[in-house]
Amino acid sequence: MKRHTARFFATTFVAVSIALLWHLASLLHEALRSSEWPSVPGRIVSSQLGSVYCGESGGCTIPEVRYVYSVGGQSLTGNRVSFMTVATNLSFATKTVEVFPRGSKVTVYYDPKAPAHSVLQNGLDLSLPCAIISALAFLVIGILLAVQGFRTTNAA
Structure with a gap:
C-alpha cells in the first residue's frame, strides 16, 4: 500500500x-x-492591499490596483499590474500600491486584438x-x- x-x-x-x-x-x-502592444494614458482609480487564502499559513497580501483607460473611444477598466502579480509578502505588496497610488496617471499597455486585456508593466x-x-x-x-x-x- x-x-x-x-x-x-x-x-x-x-x-x-x-x-x-x-x-x-x-x-x-x-x-x-x-x-509590442500599443499604449494609452490611464488613471489609477483604486490602489489598496488585499489578501487571498494561502493554505494553513492563512492569508497572503496582494496589491489590488484598478485603473481606467480609453481605446477607440471605449472606456475600459483594468486590474493587472504585471504578468506575475502573485500573493506575496506585505513589503512587496505595499511597494506596488505605493508605486501606483489612487489618482495617479499611468501608461496602460493593451492587446490590440483585445483592448480590454491590459497591463501596467509590459x-x-x-x-x-x-x-x-x-x-x-x-x-x-x-x-x-x-x-x-x-x-x-x-x-x-
Whole structure:
C-alpha cells in the first residue's frame, strides 16, 4: 500500500508541475507579446492591499490596483499590474500600491486584438523566468520520485 501511495504522490507531483509549466508558458508568451502592444494614458482609480487564502499559513497580501483607460473611444477598466502579480509578502505588496497610488496617471499597455486585456508593466520581468525554473525543478523531482517508486515496485 505504501508503494502505491508513493507512486500516486509522484504522479500527482508530475501532473501538477506540468499544469503549472503550461500556465507559466502561456504567461511567458503573453509577456513577450506585450512588449509590442500599443499604449494609452490611464488613471489609477483604486490602489489598496488585499489578501487571498494561502493554505494553513492563512492569508497572503496582494496589491489590488484598478485603473481606467480609453481605446477607440471605449472606456475600459483594468486590474493587472504585471504578468506575475502573485500573493506575496506585505513589503512587496505595499511597494506596488505605493508605486501606483489612487489618482495617479499611468501608461496602460493593451492587446490590440483585445483592448480590454491590459497591463501596467509590459514585457518580461525576472520573476517569470524564476517561476519557470522552479516549476521545472519540481517536475524533475517528481520524475525522479516516480522513477524511484516504479523501480521499488518492480523490484518487489
